[in-house]
Amino acid sequence: MLNLSLSNQQLTNIANQYGTPVYVYHAEKIAEQYKNLTTAFAGQDVKIFYACKALTNINILKHLKQLGSNVDCSSINEVKLALHAGFPPDRVVYTSNGIAFSEIEEAQSLGVHINIDSLSNLEKFGKKYGHTYPVGIRLRPNIMAGGNLKISTGHDKSKFGIPIDQINDLLRIIEETDLFIEGLHIHTGSEIKDVEVFIQGIEVLFELIPLFKELAFIDLGGGFKVPYRKGDHQTDITHLAQKVGEAFANHPNPNGRPLQVWFEPGKYLVSGSGYLITQVNVMKQTNATHFVSVNSGFNHLIRPMFYDSYHQITNLSNPEGEEKHYSVVGNICETDTFAWDRKLHEVREGDYLVFANAGAYGFEMSSNFNSRFKPAEVLVKDETFHLIRRRDKFEDLLNNQIEVL
Ligand code: LLP
Numbered sequence: 001m002l003n004l005s006l007s008n009q010q011l012t013n014i015a016n017q018y019g020t021p022v023y024v025y026h027a028e029k030i031a032e033q034y035k036n037l038t039t040a041f042a043g044q045d046v047k048i049f050y051a052c053k054a055l056t057n058i059n060i061l062k063h064l065k066q067l068g069s070n071v072d073c074s075s076i077n078e079v080k081l082a083l084h085a086g087f088p089p090d091r092v093v094y095t096s097n098g099i100a101f102s103e104i105e106e107a108q109s110l111g112v113h114i115n116i117d118s119l120s121n122l123e124k125f126g127k128k129y130g131h132t133y134p135v136g137i138r139l140r141p142n143i144m145a146g147g148n149l150k151i152s153t154g155h156d157k158s159k160f161g162i163p164i165d166q167i168n169d170l171l172r173i174i175e176e177t178d179l180f181i182e183g184l185h186i187h188t189g190s191e192i193k194d195v196e197v198f199i200q201g202i203e204v205l206f207e208l209i210p211l212f213k214e215l216a217f218i219d220l221g222g223g224f225k226v227p228y229r230k231g232d233h234q235t236d237i238t239h240l241a242q243k244v245g246e247a248f249a250n251h252p253n254p255n256g257r258p259l260q261v262w263f264e265p266g267k268y269l270v271s272g273s274g275y276l277i278t279q280v281n282v283m284k285q286t287n288a289t290h291f292v293s294v295n296s297g298f299n300h301l302i303r304p305m306f307y308d309s310y311h312q313i314t315n316l317s318n319p320e321g322e323e324k325h326y327s328v329v330g331n332i333c334e335t336d337t338f339a340w341d342r343k344l345h346e347v348r349e350g351d352y353l354v355f356a357n358a359g360a361y362g363f364e365m366s367s368n369f370n371s372r373f374k375p376a377e378v379l380v381k382d383e384t385f386h387l388i389r390r391r392d393k394f395e396d397l398l399n400n401q402i403e404v405l
């Protein structure tokens with residue numbers, strides 16, 4: 001089993017105090033992950049931008065700001081949340097993808113860094129701002145990487161970034177509109193365990209760097225793999241740091257300016273800090289399996305159904321019970337299997353089951369499907385529990401609706 005950073009007792013107390021389902025985040029675990037990164041890259045000019053799409057609760061943003069992190073955003077609203085959390089604009093990067101130009105204009109007016117991912121928006125940007133506002137370019141390096149196709153973004157059929165084979169068009173636009181290119185960005189996927197993939201990306205960029213005379217940074221995106229079960233592979237951050245250091249040392253920047261290296265980790269910073277605690281509604285023995293239905297579903301944690309992701313499940317209420325096989329499912333009106341034929345300590349109706357690795361893309365991808373409430377969120381910091389989002393109430397379901405009949 002993975003070692004959980006919060007004890008069964010703490011998680012049980014939270015479930016008793018705030019009810020279930022409830023998301024729980026552990027501030028010190030996030031701090032530990034952040035420290036791992038900064039320690040590994042100490043001595044290199046590396047900046048960490050938390051990819052806040054993983055989890056945008058304002059307290060998580062503030063926590064990461066206090067830790068010294070910068071922030072990477074994937075929508076203008078994330079940019080506004082980051083600014084609301086107190087990040088100064090120069091600590092915010094908006095890595096856009098297929099967005100309306102008006103959002104880029106808004107980001108420009110807010111003074112944040114912007115990575116543009118299409119020739120079309122780049123040309124509009126150049127025509128409007130010329131050399132007055134530095135901008136980054138999101139490139140598609142044509143590298144296949146990531147845990148599965150749904151989360152692979154750098155390959156040659158991916159919608160993300162400007163394909164490197166269109167470099168001549170790109171250079172023409174830059175020249176014609178006198179753009180000020182401050183950075184080159186790539187993000188090849190999520191759950192990349194192989195450090196070589198990052199180095200491959202850097203090698204692709206080394207070919208292009210000499211073409212950009214005003215570069216200040218290379219942004220290598222996020223995608224570090226985290227462990228989901230004991231013994232699971234994860235990205236070896238120390239090895240990565242060493243390889244990145246070597247790569248840049250062997251290719252001094254031909255423009256004569258030392259390049260900063262940026263990373264945008266989401267999962268690495270928050271996945272393992274998060275838990276979803278649920279309660280068992282119903283036990284159902286069938287010919288196929290012994291079902292455990294919890295008071296949740298893919299409306300709260302969609303990763304197992306959407307990406308076949310594995311989340312360790314622990315029975316908080318019966319940790320010494322005899323181990324048996326169960327299939328853990330949700331209570332919504334579709335097949336929403338969290339785990340099939342999973343060994344758990346004997347489960348009884350009313351028990352609390354906790355899902356690990358629920359910090360990244362858990363609450364953030366939740367919905368009100370079946371008109372069920374989104375869970376509450378609790379932050380554990382310095383051993384103290386803080387409610388950081390109340391559970392939905394019935395009125396929330398009607399909140400934005402306009403009754404015309
Ligand atoms: N930077 C960019 C431009 C990205 O698109 C992403 C993630 C990241 C950074 C952060 O990647 P991370 O370090 O978290 O792997 N919902 C999926 C993951 C989708 C990731 C989308 N982009 C999941 O739950 O596995």
